[in-house]
Amino acid sequence: MEYRKVGRSGLFLSSLSLGSWVTFKNQLGVRKATELMAHAYDKGVTFFDNAEAYGDGETEAIMGEALKNLKWIRDTYCVSSKVYWGGDKPTQKGLSRKHLVDACNNALKRLQVEYLDIYYCHRPDPDTPIIETVSTMHHLITQGKILYWGTSEWPADLVMKARSVAKQYNYTPPIVEQPQYNMFNRNKVEHEYRYLYKESGIGLTTWSPLESGILTGKYCDGVPSESRLGLEKFKWLQFLIEKEEGKTKLEKTKKLMALAQEVGLPLNQMSIAWCLKNKNVSTVLLGASNIEQLDSNLESVDKVDLLTDEVMIKIEEILQNKPEADPDWKAH
Numbered sequence: 001m002e003y004r005k006v007g008r009s010g011l012f013l014s015s016l017s018l019g020s021w022v023t024f025k026n027q028l029g030v031r032k033a034t035e036l037m038a039h040a041y042d043k044g045v046t047f048f049d050n051a052e053a054y055g056d057g058e059t060e061a062i063m064g065e066a067l068k069n070l071k072w073i074r075d076t077y078c079v080s081s082k083v084y085w086g087g088d089k090p091t092q093k094g095l096s097r098k099h100l101v102d103a104c105n106n107a108l109k110r111l112q113v114e115y116l117d118i119y120y121c122h123r124p125d126p127d128t129p130i131i132e133t134v135s136t137m138h139h140l141i142t143q144g145k146i147l148y149w150g151t152s153e154w155p156a157d158l159v160m161k162a163r164s165v166a167k168q169y170n171y172t173p174p175i176v177e178q179p180q181y182n183m184f185n186r187n188k189v190e191h192e193y194r195y196l197y198k199e200s201g202i203g204l205t206t207w208s209p210l211e212s213g214i215l216t217g218k219y220c221d222g223v224p225s226e227s228r229l230g231l232e233k234f235k236w237l238q239f240l241i242e243k244e245e246g247k248t249k250l251e252k253t254k255k256l257m258a259l260a261q262e263v264g265l266p267l268n269q270m271s272i273a274w275c276l277k278n279k280n281v282s283t284v285l286l287g288a289s290n291i292e293q294l295d296s297n298l299e300s301v302d303k304v305d306l307l308t309d310e311v312m313i314k315i316e317e318i319l320q321n322k323p324e325a326d327p328d329w330k331a332h
């Protein structure tokens with residue numbers, strides 16, 4: 001395993017980490033989730049991602065039981081949660097002080113840990129003043145309930161605003177963003193956030209490296225019943241392979257599969273290694289519904305060197321979606 005620093009913070013994470021969205025609760029109960037996490041940890045994974053929204057809190061509860069079973073020493077791993085979607089009542093959502101504090105306490109209880117290593121604002125909340133969110137995150141840190149905080153899918157200028165408000169009032173700034181990043185979704189990481197890395201020292205914990213499994217090639221000939229897009233509750237994700245855009249994606253996936261074969265690795269590993277090639281990425285959050293998938297995905301860390309300049313050019317030729325640099329973009 002390789003370990004990377006999260007931006008300019010002092011925190012190191014394994015460059016491949018394990019998330020729980022969809023898989024825990026819907027596909028894996030406590031026993032299997034425990035086995036999956038044990039396997040990841042044995043292979044050097046140190047970061048496990050969660051959110052209050054996943055499985056309406058049950059995903060955190062499963063991870064909490066798994067952590068209890070595993071009895072790992074607390075300073076050998078990191079665990080995160082995210083706050084935003086906690087329930088239907090007005091007090092149960094968003095980034096108000098009320099919800100941030102309640103959601104954090106609930107996550108700690110469900111995960112059965114004394115502190116969260118990273119606590120993310122799962123989306124921006126236009127109804128809460130930024131100072132309220134920033135100051136509450138700072139207070140959660142001084143109370144020892146969280147160690148670092150970050151954002152997920154925030155616009156670049158709002159991340160900068162949060163950092164400048166933190167600086168102005170001497171509060172702890174966010175250190176990390178959690179955006180989607182894969183061969184089909186590049187704009188935020190490669191374009192919109194480009195000033196956040198050097199200027200603000202923001203690190204990235206990126207999600208859905210396989211675009212929910214599409215970048216394994218498993219959907220090229222239809223939707224297998226034993227797959228994420230075949231799950232009754234997640235059929236809505238089929239939008240990813242529908243209409244003109246989805247069909248083009250599958251065509252490109254077929255070409256990428258042929259290229260991966262030529263290079264000598266499976267497409268899932270080529271897709272994950274491609275994310276790791278980007279040095280602004282601190283860790284790639286993996287999803288896996290069984291140990292075989294996880295095992296294969298974790299091997300990607302040893303395959304990055306196979307993606308030579310020549311191979312990267314061939315990938316660009318297939319993707320045709322490199323974000324163009326915008327010379328007029330200004331940091332606020």
Ligand SMILES: NC(=O)c1ccc[n+]([C@@H]2O[C@H](COP(=O)([O-])OP(=O)(O)OC[C@H]3O[C@@H](n4cnc5c(N)ncnc54)[C@H](OP(=O)(O)O)[C@@H]3O)[C@@H](O)[C@H]2O)c1
Nearest residue numbers: 019020021207208209210211212213227228285287289293
């Ligand atoms: N911040 C956010 O808004 C946000 C949003 C989404 C995700 N996330 C985080 O990112 C993590 C990873 O996202 P993701 O689960 O969408 O990642 P992903 O890698 O795009 O998709 C993972 C899914 O693809 C399939 N798969 C994975 N490896 C495979 C392999 N080798 N062969 C065949 N199929 C394979 C599995 O589904 P099946 O076996 O069921 O087909 C697996 O659950 C999440 O768990 C969560 O922690 C964050």
